[in-house]
Structure formats: structure tokens, C-alpha cells
Amino acid sequence: MDLEDLLRAMDRTAANLRKMDSVWERAKPFIPSGPQRGSDVQYDALRAAWADLLPGLPRIDGWTITEPLPDIDDMGQAFIDYLDIGVHPTAVHAAGEKPGADLAAYRYRLDRARRRAARSRLEQLVAMVDAALPLALGDTARDAVERRENEQTEEVETAIGEIARLLGEDAESIDRWWDLQRHMRFSQGHDWHDIVEFDWPAVRAGIEAKSLGDSDPLPVPDIDLGQAASGNLTGAATLALPWELLNDDGFERLLYDLLRDIPEHQNVEWLMQTRAPDRGRDLSMDRVLRDGSGGVRTERVIVQAKHWRSRSVNAAAISETATAGKLWGPPLVRGIVIATSGRFTADAVSWAERHNSEGHAPYIELWPDSRLETLLAQRPHIAAAHGLK
Numbered sequence: 001m002d003l004e005d006l007l008r009a010m011d012r013t014a015a016n017l018r019k020m021d022s023v024w025e026r027a028k029p030f031i032p033s034g035p036q037r038g039s040d041v042q043y044d045a046l047r048a049a050w051a052d053l054l055p056g057l058p059r060i061d062g063w064t065i066t067e068p069l070p071d072i073d074d075m076g077q078a079f080i081d082y083l084d085i086g087v088h089p090t091a092v093h094a095a096g097e098k099p100g101a102d103l104a105a106y107r108y109r110l111d112r113a114r115r116r117a118a119r120s121r122l123e124q125l126v127a128m129v130d131a132a133l134p135l136a137l138g139d140t141a142r143d144a145v146e147r148r149e150n151e152q153t154e155e156v157e158t159a160i161g162e163i164a165r166l167l168g169e170d171a172e173s174i175d176r177w178w179d180l181q182r183h184m185r186f187s188q189g190h191d192w193h194d195i196v197e198f199d200w201p202a203v204r205a206g207i208e209a210k211s212l213g214d215s216d217p218l219p220v221p222d223i224d225l226g227q228a229a230s231g232n233l234t235g236a237a238t239l240a241l242p243w244e245l246l247n248d249d250g251f252e253r254l255l256y257d258l259l260r261d262i263p264e265h266q267n268v269e270w271l272m273q274t275r276a277p278d279r280g281r282d283l284s285m286d287r288v289l290r291d292g293s294g295g296v297r298t299e300r301v302i303v304q305a306k307h308w309r310s311r312s313v314n315a316a317a318i319s320e321t322a323t324a325g326k327l328w329g330p331p332l333v334r335g336i337v338i339a340t341s342g343r344f345t346a347d348a349v350s351w352a353e354r355h356n357s358e359g360h361a362p363y364i365e366l367w368p369d370s371r372l373e374t375l376l377a378q379r380p381h382i383a384a385a386h387g388l389k
Contacts, residue, residue, distance in 0.1 A: 003117065003121065006117055007114075007117070007118075007165065007166070009058070010110065010113070010114050010117070010168075011168070012056070013056065013057060013058060013110060014110060014168070016053055016056030016057055017057065017103065017106060017107060017110065019053055019056075020050065020053050020057070020065075020103060021103060023046050023049050023050050023053065024050070024069075024099050024100060024103060026042075026046055027043060027046040027047070027050070027069055027099075028100070030042070030043040030046075030072055031070070031072060031075070031096040032072055032075050032076045032079065032096070033093075033096075034079050035076060035079040035080040035083060036072075036076035036079070037073060037076050037077065037080075038073055038076070039071070039072055039073045040072070043069075043072055046069065047068060047069040047071075050068060050069045050099075051068050051069075054066065054068075057106060060106070060109040060110060060113050061109060061113075063109070064106065065102045065103070065106055067098070067099075067102070069099055070095050070096060070098075070099075075092055075095065075096060078091075078092045079092055114168065115210070115211060118166040118167065118211065119211045121162075121166060122163065122166055122167075122207060122211045123211075125159045125162055125163050125166075126163075126204060126207060126208075128155065128159045129156055129159050129160070129200065129204075130204075130247075132152040132155045132156050132159070133152070133156060133195065133196050133200060134196075135150075135152040136148065136150065136152035136153045136155075136156055136192060137192050137193065137196055138150075140189040140192060140193070141189060142189075142190060142193050143189075143190055144188065144189025144190055145188050145189065145190065146188065146189055147186075147187050147188055148187055148188065148189050148191075148192050149187060153184075153187065153192070156184070156195075157184050160180065160181075160184065163207060167207070167210055170210045171210075173206075174202075174203055174206030174207065174210065175202045175203070175205075175206055176198065176199045176202040176203055176206075177203055177206070179194070179198070179199050180195060180199035180200065180203050183195050183199060201249050201252070202270070204249055205249060205253050208253070239370070239373040239374060239377050240373065241369075241372075241373050241376065241383060241388045241389075242388060243307075243309060243341040243342075243369060243388075244309060245387055245388060246307065246341070246386065246387075246388070247307070248305075248307045250386060250387075251305055251307035251341055252283075252305045252307070253386070254382065254383075254386045254388075255283070255303065255305050255339055255372075256268065256270070256283060257382050257385070257386070258372070258375060258376065258379065258382055259283065259285055259303060261379055261382060262375075264287055264288045264289075265285045265286070265287060265288075266285065266286045266287075266288060266298070267284070267285060267286045268283060268284070268285040269283065269284055269285070270282075270283060270284075271283060271284050271302070282302055282303065282304050282305075283302070283303040283304075283305070284300065284301070284302055284303075285300075285301050285303065286298040286299070286300060286301070287299050287300075287301045287334075287335070299334035299335060300331050300332065300333050300334055300335075301333070301334065301335040301336070301337060302325060302328060302333050302335070302336050302337070302362075303336075303337040303338075303339060304321055304336065304337070304338050304339070305339055305340075306338060306339065306340040306341075306342075307340070307341050308340055308341065308342045309341060309342055311342070312342055312343045312344055312345045312348070313338065313340050313342065313343070313344045313345065313348055313366075314344075314345045314347060314348050315345065315347040315348045315350070315351040317338075317348070318338065318344075318348045318351050318352055318355075318364065318366075319351060321336060321338060321364075322336065322355060322360075322362070322364055325362045326361070326362070333362045334361070334362055334363065335362050335363040335364075335365060336362050336363070336364050336365070337365045337367055338364070338365070338366055338367065339367040339372060340367070340368060340369065341369050341372070342368070342369055343368045343369060344366050344368055348366070349366065352364040352365075352366055376388070
């Protein structure tokens with residue numbers, strides 16, 4: 001089946017589902033909660049509308065909603081019957097709640113089917129935008145006001161339009177989605193700089209999150225884990241992670257999830273306006289510090305991600321970051337964490353140690369790949385979610 005035909009069918013199905021939601025919201029007040037007799041003209045009309053809409057929900061993985069709205073006269077009589085025999089009317093209450101439960105189950109299946117249909121194409125489109133954006137920007141000055149129109153800008157706009165089509169209503173909830181739309185519409189040189197530096201990294205992360213829902217399982221081998229664990233296992237466990245599988249944005253997203261998973265870190269967020277010289281995104285967080293007397297305080301910490309695999313982070317990069325850290329705020333920045341998927345040079349480590357020992361602010365922490373691998377070994381679900389396991 002053609003992808004566009006499938007999406008059109010899903011769009012119509014979603015519209016029918018919204019109509020049934022509306023019918024059910026109007027019908028719920030008529031559902032009896034105790035003994036009664038008779039029906040209601042308005043409810044009967046809603047019951048008929050529900051029946052008319054049922055054919056508009058095609059099967060999803062072999063299942064769809066087939067049952068009509070309950071007969072409220074029969075429900076009222078059932079309450080009377082249960083009262084007569086002294087039994088709690090659990091089944092009657094369940095019948096009154098079933099339409100809402102069926103709608104929720106169908107919506108879940110429809111969302112899952114749409115993600116399944118769009119996932120492969122979304123990956124292709126994201127790769128296309130990644131490749132086209134540097135060419136679309138070219139050597140345009142940061143403050144250029146001339147419109148930027150070329151083959152690559154058109155390619156980006158077309159790809160973003162198709163992404164919106166694939167995601168449907170979910171696209172509107174992605175961070176900086178509307179900023180991206182506005183910048184593409186004006187299309188001046190500085191707009192394309194904003195797209196490259198701010199909009200697309202956030203939108204790209206949102207697309208990845210939308211294409212894989214919380215209920216979509218990570219792929220696992222078809223084995224019995226208990227039996228495999230009882231066998232003769234070879235090799236050794238390793239902390240090493242294949243960092244080369246991540247691009248810059250993927251590394252930043254991994255770091256964001258890792259920081260949020262540490263209990264002492266609160267209010268972890270992107271700092272979209274504070275950019276590193278290498279265009280890496282900074283993160284801000286509040287670190288909770290507790291002492292043995294029961295005292296608690298928080299300090300603001302800036303975290304800078306450097307996905308450097310071909311070279312180590314040198315002293316000049318550390319010094320530049322420390323200097324910039326003094327200008328951040330308010331609130332005052334007490335510490336800076338520089339996290340890299342590579343390593344730090346000996347000069348960089350010496351510079352940071354000397355800076356800290358002399359009491360200069362902010363305090364500098366260096367997180368090389370080995371420290372990140374240790375933290376992720378304690379949180380394998382995060383490494384697996386980002387394709388490192």
C-alpha cells in the first residue's frame with residue numbers, strides 16, 4: 001500500500017475517532033449509576049450516532065470497536081436485579097465504562113500503527129535535512145538579511161513539510177517547531193543560522209522521541225534469558241561503549257537523559273541561548289548538596305557536551321569555557337561540567353586542577369568517556385535507549 005494512502009486512511013480514522021469521543025462525552029451523563037427505568041430521547045440519538053460511526057474505525061492488528069453504546073434502560077433494570085439479590089453490580093458499572101475504555105484502547109493502537117508506518121521514512125528525512133542544512137547555509141554571514149534560496153533550502157523545506165505530514169498533530173508539540181516554521185518562512189541568512197544552531201537540533205530530538213513511543217520496545221534477541229544465563233558464557237563484560245554510533249545531537253540527548261536520571265540533579269534543561277564555540281549545546285541544572293547535619297542547598301551547574309572523537313579536549317577549550325562561565329547568570333553559576341565522549345589532554349587536566357586549587361569560580365569538573373561509561377553501566381537502560389547497547 002502506498003504510504004500516502006495509508007496516512008490518508010489514518011487521518012480519516014483519527015477524525016472519526018474524535019467524533020466518537022464527542023458522542024461519548026455527551027452520552028456519559030446519561031449512563032445510570034443506580035436503579036432506574038426508561039431511556040432518554042437525546043441518549044437514543046447519541047446511541048444511533050455511535051452506531052453510524054462504528055464502520056469508520058477499521059481494524060488495527062485484527063481488532064476494532066464493535067459494540068454499541070449500552071442500553072440505559074437495561075442497565076437500570078440490571079441495577080434493580082442486583083439489588084434484589086444482594087450482589088454488588090460490578091458488571092453493570094463495567095458495562096457503563098466500556099465505551100470509554102474501548103476508545104482509549106483504539107487510540108493507543110492507532111498512534112502505535114502511525115509511528116510504525118512513519119518511522120523508516122522519518123529516519124530518511126532526518127538524514128536528508130542533516131546533509132542539506134550545511135549546504136543551505138553555506139558561508140552566509142551570521143547577521144545577513146538577504147533571503148537565502150537555493151536547492152538545499154528547498155530540499156529542507158520539502159523534508160520538513162513531509163515530516164509534519166508523517167507526525168500529524170504530534171508535530172505541533174515538538175520544542176521549537178513553530179520557530180523552525182517561522183525562520184523557514186522569512187528565510188533570511190540569519191534565520192538559517194538560527195535553524196542550524198537552535199531550531200533543528202531541538203526539532204530533530206523531538207522527531208526521534210515521537211517516532212519511538214514509551215511503549216515501543218527496544219529490539220531484543222528471541223532467546224530465553226534464564227536458560228542463556230545458565231549456560232557456559234564466554235567473553236567478559238566491558239564498560240566500553242561505541243560512541244562513534246552517536247552524532248553530536250545524539251550525544252547531547254544521551255547526556256541530557258543521563259543527568260536527569262541522577263537523583264541529585266534537578267531542573268535539567270537546555271540553554272538554547274548559551275552556545276559553546278564548537279556549537280555544542282549547554283545544559284543547566286540544579287545540583288542538590290546535603291550534609292550530615294541535615295542541611296540542604298542547591299547550586300547551579302552548567303554542563304557542556306563535547307562529542308570529540310578525533311581529538312582530545314585541550315587546555316585552551318577548558319580555559320575558554322571557564323571564562324564564558326563567569327558571564328553566565330543570573331542565577332550565579334557555581335560549577336561547570338565538561339563532558340566528552342573522548343578524553344582530555346594532560347595540559348587540560350592540569351589547567352582544571354590548578355584553576356580549582358586556586359579557588360577560582362566556577363569550579364571545573366572534567367567527565368571523560370571513562371566516567372560517562374561508568375555512569376551508564378549503572379543505568380544500562382539509558383545506553384540501550386540510545387543504541388549503545
